[in-house]
Amino acid sequence: MKLMEKAPAKINLALDVLFKRPDGYHEVEMIMTTVDLADRIELKEIKGNHIQILSHNRFVPDDHRNLAYQAAFILKERFGINKGVSITIEKNIPVAAGLAGGSSDAAATLRGLNRLWKLGLSMDELAEIGAEIGSDVSFCVYGGTALARGRGEKITHLPAPPKCWVILAKPTIGVSTADIYKRLQIAKMEHPDVPGMISAIKESSYQDVCQGLGNVLEQVTLQLYPEVANIKDQMKTFGADSVLMSGSGPTVFGLVEHDSRMQRIYNGLRGFCDQVYAVRLLGDRNDLE
Numbered sequence: 001m002k003l004m005e006k007a008p009a010k011i012n013l014a015l016d017v018l019f020k021r022p023d024g025y026h027e028v029e030m031i032m033t034t035v036d037l038a039d040r041i042e043l044k045e046i047k048g049n050h051i052q053i054l055s056h057n058r059f060v061p062d063d064h065r066n067l068a069y070q071a072a073f074i075l076k077e078r079f080g081i082n083k084g085v086s087i088t089i090e091k092n093i094p095v096a097a098g099l100a101g102g103s104s105d106a107a108a109t110l111r112g113l114n115r116l117w118k119l120g121l122s123m124d125e126l127a128e129i130g131a132e133i134g135s136d137v138s139f140c141v142y143g144g145t146a147l148a149r150g151r152g153e154k155i156t157h158l159p160a161p162p163k164c165w166v167i168l169a170k171p172t173i174g175v176s177t178a179d180i181y182k183r184l185q186i187a188k189m190e191h192p193d194v195p196g197m198i199s200a201i202k203e204s205s206y207q208d209v210c211q212g213l214g215n216v217l218e219q220v221t222l223q224l225y226p227e228v229a230n231i232k233d234q235m236k237t238f239g240a241d242s243v244l245m246s247g248s249g250p251t252v253f254g255l256v257e258h259d260s261r262m263q264r265i266y267n268g269l270r271g272f273c274d275q276v277y278a279v280r281l282l283g284d285r286n287d288l289e
């Protein structure tokens, strides 16, 4: 028996940090939404009682460090499953990019194994288990668009933002999320208007979504890596309606409505950057199917 799950990437339309918590994590308010760039997860029953990870991408760990492995391990332990499973990850989302690829693989594994092993868990229960794996996993269990609070695991669903193109460009540097959070100087930050972004989405105003983009982690990553600032500038010059870094970076995304302008930005950026994608904003929970 085998089955497939789609694991889409996310971008943060807004990312605010309120304060550092006693447990070392940061209290956040983020508006997350999915885009049409997805890994594919194949789950297959195998003989034995172990978890096997297969992937052609050399940056993806094939052992307990893989977040999909951790998802399978938790479900096996918690529900006493004495079966083996092979998890094949077709990696399309760039790794360590601020696009939650690993978190989305873990979330897809939770959803898929819930079906394969007939566990009968609700999405809310899967999201709660996901929070034990990483801060972004709960959101990725549901997909769609949401306000994420707490350390990212408290999810309030939102409607899909207005449809547009999203150009993603990832410079060839790796960014450590923990390092970026550590360097954040909370007293000096300019906060994005998160309630304003929620209204823009509810009113389906593309202009207001563009105007409201903001991420407090951006200033930290831009200072450390000038190449990220350079890509932001290029994207604006080529004509994106609005540009922001996703998560802790280094991927930069640009929003654009018109097909011809999307093509111009995409072609222009290909000269500067190896990993460039032009994808649609998804933002709807049904898009996981």
Ligand SMILES: C[C@@](CO)(OP(=O)(O)O)[C@H](O)COP(=O)(O)OP(=O)(O)OC[C@H]1O[C@@H](n2ccc(N)nc2=O)[C@H](O)[C@@H]1O
Pocket (backbone or CB within 6 Å): 012, 015, 024, 025, 026, 027, 028, 030, 097, 098, 099, 100, 103, 133, 134, 135, 136, 137, 150, 151, 152, 177, 178, 179, 181, 246, 247, 248, 249
């Ligand atoms: C910044 C964001 C925005 O969506 O995404 P990415 O850039 O990773 O995609 C997330 O907050 C990242 O989520 P995720 O990558 O799941 O983080 P985790 O594995 O839980 O935590 C990695 C490290 O980041 C720091 N961390 C994470 C979340 C949070 N609210 N406060 C923190 O301080 C902690 O130092 C933690 O050890």
Ligand SMILES: Nc1ncnc2c1ncn2[C@@H]1O[C@H](COP(=O)(O)OP(=O)(O)O)[C@@H](O)[C@H]1O
Pocket (backbone or CB within 6 Å): 059, 060, 061, 065, 066, 067, 068, 089, 094, 095, 096, 097, 098, 099, 100, 101, 102, 103, 105, 106, 177, 247, 249
């Ligand atoms: N399934 C996975 N896919 C990608 N990276 C993974 C996975 N599991 C664990 N990792 C590790 O997690 C780190 C962060 O990866 P990723 O989730 O792609 O980035 P981000 O948290 O920036 O969105 C990588 O450096 C990688 O070693």
